[in-house]
Amino acid sequence: MRRVTAFNLFAIVLGIVFLYLPIVILVIYSFNASRLVAVWGGWSTRWYGELAGDAAILDAASISLRVALVAASLATLLGTLAAVALVRFGRFRGRLLFASMIYAPLVMPEVITGLSLLLLFVALAIERGFWTVVIAHTTMAACFVTVIVQSRLVDFDMSLEEAAMDLGAPPLRTFLTVTLPLILPALAAAWMLAFALSLDDLVIASFTTGPGATTLPIRIYSEVRLGVKPEINAVCSIFIAVVCIAVLAASLAAKLTAARGAPTRLRTGDLSRLDAG
Amino acid sequence: MIDPKSRPAQSSLAKKLVVALPYAWLAVFFLVPFLIVLKISLSQSAIALPPYAPVLDLNAGWRGIAQFFAGLSFDNYRLLGSDPLYLLSYVKSLQIAAFSTLLLLAIGYPIAYGMARMPRRLQALLTVLVVLPFWTSFLIRIYAWMNILQRDGLLNKALLALHVVREPPVWLATDTAIYIGIVYSYLPFMVLPLYAVLEKLDQSLLEAAADLGCPRWKAFWQVTLPLSSPGIVAGVLLCFIPIVGEFVIPDLLGGSRAPMIGQTIWTEFFANKDWPAAAAVAVVLVCLLVTPIVLFQHQAMRSSEQS
Structure with a gap:
């Protein structure tokens, strides 16, 4: 029997407070009227208004969003292909190297990923800018995509694909019409994670960017090094709000698809039981 | 109808493409x-441009390859050994990573344990609550702590108001601030793997x-803790390895006197423009990090053989 003790509750409440208090304080202080960050001068949306006129920040935000859009899409494509190869193709030549190249970036410190990519771009004499950041973020995020999609593919009911193939659908069509729709929630989750990782990254982007491609984290970082600023509080609050809404919407969507997907799973379960009989 | 001959050809070509695309990408941009x-x-070391010598000249054939190997030097690694700054x-990186991983375990375990004992519905909500901060930017969360820890920040105001201290203590640019930042940022990485294991724990064992x-504390010590060891190992690895190479947290919250290794690479590269030295520091760091992973893999393989 599970019993919830006072200590359990205490640990959870303290943990949640610890996780959220700094963020809440940051958001509250973004509405501070005073320029001095430490002094509370009443509520105001002054800093949000000033943001709208700050071309450098807006520019950086638009570059970050574009980088994240392209990188997340490329990473989802490459990562899904890699996951399919790892789960479905059994042993193929060079599988060990393939698998280690996928898992290594997951734990590689960003400083090293960034440094090594920069040295590659320099060696190839590629001019650094928007596309080099996209390539770097794609490489970093693809591995996370693979892990997510792979876990979905592993507990995938193969009898559905077999049924499609038995009915004469070629492999590619089976994949596009049966497999893909079923793993779509995992792909969406993976794309979102890749997007968030790209939007968040400071270190790799700092190494691989060039003139004219300053991303939002790089911009924020260069401001933050000089100290706390109310405008930056406002930027961060907008960022947090967007992320929270996106994540909540995604988990809600996941819940809805799960509720809709339940009957399908039941039916395939019946199918396999029929087979066994 | 489908031409039966075209099917295997199409499938093997598609198969090759599926492997080749990510393979080529990772080979070119990672390996x-x-x-x-x-x-x-x-x-x-050849400071400024061209960044380094020698370059492998494949056109020169074997002579070029011989020259290439003759040109290699271990000077940068000798520099790492001789300059105490690197050592x-x-x-410092290993020390901070080890101590903060212990802190994370001590703080994360009770949270994960409490979560696993909550009613099912609440568990799902709590998981979302723990994961949500992870989605907001790393940089923003560290910046939030700069707000709190600055000299006239909220922490000092609270401490002064409660008469805990008379003079506002300095938090920023200290190791304490680095520990706070690390524990704060990595807590979800510790709680989630622990929770995943604790949630599946067979309660009948504790009842038995x-x-x-058996008193409750002893049952925890002899049943729960050993059974949750896979979660502990996963959490420790997920935290320890990236913390060693951490750059943003020590750079924004820590002092500049004793940098962590991520900062050293950054400075060698951006400030000193000594690319070979930065590369050597990076190679040694990778070797340091690969060791625990290999040990873990070895351990995991042995335990899967046993069971």
Whole structure:
């Protein structure tokens, strides 16, 4: 029997407070009227208004969003292909190297990923800018995509694909019409994670960017090094709000698809039981 | 109808493409860059451009390859051994990573344990609550702590108001601030793997222990803790490895006197423009990090053989 003790509750409440208090304080202080960050001068949306006129920040935000859009899409494509190869193709030549190249970036410190990519771009004499950041973020995020999609593919009911193939659908069509729709929630989750990782990254982007491609984290970082600023509080609050809404919407969507997907799973379960009989 | 002959051909071509695309991408943008780092770390320091020498000249054939190997030098690694700055920042990184991983375990375990004992519905909500901060930017969360920890920040105001201290203590640019930042940022990485294991724990084992007269603390020590060891190992690895190479947290919250290794690479590269030295520091760091992973893999393989 599970019993919830006072200590359990205490640990959870303290943990949640610890996780959220700094963020809440940051958001509250973004509405501070005073320029001095430490002094509370009443509520105001002054800093949000000033943001709208700050071309450098807006520019950086638009570059970050574009980088994240392209990188997340490329990473989802490459990562899904890699996951399919790892789960479905059994042993193929060079599988060990393939698998280690996928898992290594997951734990590689960003400083090293960034440094090594920069040295590659320099060696190839590629001019650094928007596309080099996209390539770097794609490489970093693809591995996370693979892990997510792979876990979905592993507990995938193969009898559905077999049924499609038995009915004469070629492999590619089976994949596009049966497999893909079923793993779509995992792909969406993976794309979102890749997007968030790209939007968040400071270190790799700092190494691989060039003139004219300053991303939002790089911009924020260069401001933050000089100290706390109310405008930056406002930027961060907008960022947090967007992320929270996106994540909540995604988990809600996941819940809805799960509720809709339940009957399908039941039916395939019946199918396999029929087979066994 | 489908032409039966075209099917295998189409499928094997598609199969090849599925493997080849990500394979080629990772080879070009992950493996090759790392080999370049390795090579540059073995090059003579040549500050400013061209960034490094020697370059492998494949057109010169065997003579070129021989020249290439003759040109390699271990000077950068000798520099790492001789300059105490590098050694100190490795030691400091490992020390900070080890201590903060212990802190994370001590703080994360009770949270994960409490979560696993909550009613099912609440568990799902709590998981979302723990994961949500992870989605907001790393940089923003560290910046939030700069707000709190600054000299006239909220922490000092609270401490002064409660008469805990008379003079506002300095938090920023100290190791304490680094620990706070790390524990804050990595807590979800510790809680989630622990929770995943604790949630699946067979409660009847604890009931059996209680029926046999085992006190609760002893049952925790002898049943729960050993059974949750896979979660502990996963959480420790997920935290320890990235913390060693951490750059943003020590750079924004820590002082500049004793940098962590991520900062050292950054400074060598951006400030000193000594690319070969930065590359050598990076290679040694990778070797340091690969060791625990290999040990873990070995352990995991042995335990899966046993069971």
